[in-house]
Amino acid sequence: MDLVDDGDTSRAGRVRRRRRSRVLSRYAGRPIRLIWRYVARHKFAHSVVLLSVVAAVGCALASQYGIRNLIDALASGRAHPQNVVRAFAVLVVLILADNLFWRVAGWISARTFVAVTGDIRREMFDYLAGHAPSFFSDKQPGVLSSRISATANAVYVLENTVAWTALPPSLTVIGAIAMVAAVSVPMSLTLVGISAVLAFCLFLLARKGTARHEAFAKQAASVDGELVDVIGNMGLVRAFCAVFPERRRFDGQLAAENDARKRSLLYLEKLRLLHAVATSILSACVLGWTVWLWSIDQATTGDVVLIGSLGFSILHGSRDIAVAFVDLTQHVARLGEASETLLIPHSMPEPTKAAPLEVRRAMVDFENVTFAYPGRRAVLNSLNLHIEAGERVGLVGPSGAGKSTVLALLQHFYEPGSGTVRISGQDIAHVTVQSLQAALSIVPQDVTLLHRSLLENIRYGCPDASEADVRRACQDAHCLEFIAALPEGLETISGDRGAKLSGGQRQRIAIARAILKDSPILLLDEATSALDTASEIAIQSALERLMKNRTVIAIAHRLSTLQSFDRIVVLNRGRVVQQGSPAQLATVPGIYRDTLARQIKRTPAPRPDLM
Template sequence: MELVDRSDRSRASRVRGRRRSRVLSRYAGRPVRLIWRYVARHKVAHVIMLVSVVAAVGFALASQYGIRNLIDALPQGRAHPQTVEYAFAVLVGLIFADNLMWRVAGWVAARAFVRVTGDIRQDMFEYLTGHAPSFFADKQPGVLSSRVSATANAVYIIENTVAWTAFPPTLTVIGAIVMVATVSVPMSVALVAVSAALSACLFWLARKGTSRHEAFASQAASVDGELVDVIGNMGLVRAFSAVNAEQRRFDGHLEAEAVARKRSLLYLEKLRLLHAFATVVLSAGVLGWTVWLWTQGRASTGDVVLVGSLGFSILHGSRDVAVAFVDLTQHVARLAEASQTLLTPYSMPEPPKAIPLAVREATVDFDNVSFAYPGRRPVLNELTLHIQAGERVGLVGPSGAGKSTVLALLQHFYEPATGCVRISGQDISQVTLESLQAAISVVPQDVTLLHRSLLDNIRYGCPDASEADVRRACEDASCMDFIGALPDGLNAIAGDRGAKLSGGQRQRIAIARAILKDSPILLLDEATSALDTASEIVIQAALERLMQNRTVIAIAHRLSTLQSFDRIIVMNRGRVVQEGTPAQLAQVPGIYRDTLARHGRRTPAPTLN
């Protein structure tokens, strides 16, 4: 049969996904550029918000000037009340405009910031799911999931900090210095010089503390990873009476995180202390300078009040800027660390010119394939194997012979060191991953189910299937008996990784899932290993129906499950050492016959160790 993409929309989506993945990898460890990428998607909203903030700060500063005019108008107020009334009206109008602009900025930001964080979560998840299985084998699920949330949360906090804590006081300080110039230009110039020197010093010191913030981010992610790992394996923990040991281990991780957090926060406090001392001295000097100008008759009473008010604005504004800046360094460092982990370039990227796999005849070929897992000896050594369309082939051999690796390479979980794997004559490394996955159904030994309904789990590979189709697949897989006994039937929740079902029940669900998917190639990895004898007889009949008109590759330690197969391939040390029909191999000296002989009979279900 020929597999084609479901629609032009699906093809376009894959193209956009590949392009987005290539672009995203360039932002690993570049937090500022990463933030700008998502802010730029909502430029209009951010511009409106920033203009509103600028206007709000401008009106707030103008209010200080309005207070000065009101104070200067009061001495002549009784003789000229209209002057006081005008100054009062202007001040009230400025205060109203100030508050209105803040509300506009907040209203727009509430939408823009949420959209930005949503875009980041979506893109990070899509990029993460594009990694090869080897990437996930080296990382804890909790660490990866926490980093997806960490990137979005860090960007959200950074945007909020810039918009409400850093940008407004920066404008306030700049505006206040400009207004001080109306009283004394030399005073304004001195403020600019001192502020610039203080900012440069804080920037330099903040950069020196980046390593402390990154260490804290890494420890926090490690704690999340340990937590998910233990909770996900709580059955194992209790089975080995390791609850107390895991609690002590987790306490150690918490202690390490606390130490890293403390080092990060104390460094920030040192910067805040330095800034507080500098701003107190600066404000006192500015106010003293203004009082001296007043004694010389070069400043009015209103000017003293204005500069005093502006001095406090500069004090509080510059303090807020410093606090925001040092906080930003911590969140930017956490964003950089999380993005560096998530946006690691793909080890097996889909080729830009990948084409859909067209399965006319479901043949499978391994052409001189060699493969080794990182840091280990070769598992496959120049393996050459041809499987005809519709042929049923069983893989047997001792542990470590390379059987599971054959199935993994066929699904393109890894790239061979040499040689290539072909389906229907096409090199699978040059086809789209979606079309390859559509061509293969798998019934694994360790069946994993999602924490969703049985209905969703069974039609996971065929989401458009009707409930009637699902029920037929369940009947063929002989699992309607236990599903019907559940209070919610097909709507029953499977539990975390299928924890609410027995091993045999999970395998029958996996068989139903494969029946419904209806792919031309079927991989069976110990598909009946968790079944008792009675259940195995029932499932063998279901598998027989499933295997009709399909190319089947099965790994089995129970040799009885392979007696109806067309060919048995015996592997050892990554090579094919024997092959033939079950009857032929039973007569030939070798691993297969030796296993039969150890159990004292030719055709039962021995186990290869």
């Protein structure tokens, strides 16, 4: 099974990805099944680790029996040195084998456990990327990213805890009890019964603490999300003198997290204390029982040493089991909480029979489309809109009229409540996501850049483009000049979301990115809003070249940018209330003419000294 979307756009590849998404969603809130999913991918390596640990523990236990034989051989005196040499040789071999098996287990686990965490991160990111945009609008980025890391780290810690903290003492206790049977079967059976009762009690108590561990996991993720949110908006925080209020807010969140962590850890300590008292009493009783057997000549001196050694092994081993068990409970709870957040079913999965979008003529149709955001009134009401291939259409209207929603539905960010959105006559709800995205280029109002080089950002939609192609796109977008002035040119890192660039520079980068992508349908969402008048005039030529031979849908509050368009569509309360050419609407009473008049009135007359 593939781990990530490897670029396979074939039908078989899409079927595999859909099947993988459906399977992953079944693991939400089921941490043990989720762990087994990834462990099963490396069965042989995990089997080697398991067998090596079993062999190492077996050798360690056999070493204690070897010490018992050596003591009994020494008791026979110097008359039989061959018995001493034989017991000594066996003990040395067991000690060497013990160390060798541990090193084999460590070597294999170093590769395997890391591979498992890589598998988890890749699949979790792949699944997360398949969520609809509405999923991300309701979640903090820091919370989601921390949960991906928490899921992988929890599995890594769980594997290490099982391999090195839980499994060895468990095997030691089982083996030690079995070896006690060589001295006294009743004693061994008694230990089995007491250990079973103790383990069952610990299991029940540990389950009662799950809610505390889950509460801590949620609070920790919330603190991570708050940190990312504040750090990502530090400019806003400083601009409004909110550093101290944010500190107080963070202190409150941190106090809540610390309180949740304390409740979780104290509950674990109670379990450890209960176990420590029980095992101490048990070990003392077993040792006293053995001394009594020796006193009635039913056990040798070596048996007393062996039982004493095994008693301490059981004591320390069961203590380690308790520590590991309660730690495992905490990490399983954290894994369950993280997986429950990440692996909720996709709200807009790609249809099983989705076909690639074929853009023969890039026309767009909204047919009786109604849409409302969750918990809000309808934004679009039976919207009907036809845009011909190659037509330039500007969307105008008051805030909340539905302009941005039209672009969002065209990109299939949301499912319409009713009606159909079509491109080239095909319902976009039944086409593949990748083919739809390839048909659209967008220059948004709030340009987002990745924390990478400008070169990578510009060719984000066309990763195979040559640097020469990138430079031509930059030249057409009138951004080559300011890029050349940067210390590292196209290799300059843009900063977090493009923080190192001005708003106008980011929009020019976005235009260059759209030019390079060369999609048949172009969406402009206030594409020149961050530009001053002089820059806007300079970039209009770039937009003209970008819009040539494309279907264009543009949102613009500055109506001067739409004067060369074929048609203006005026929206109000989710309906088309006016449409026509800019010249026609300028003479017809309505929203367009009123807005145009206000903007002309606000525009200052040109100064003679600047003409």
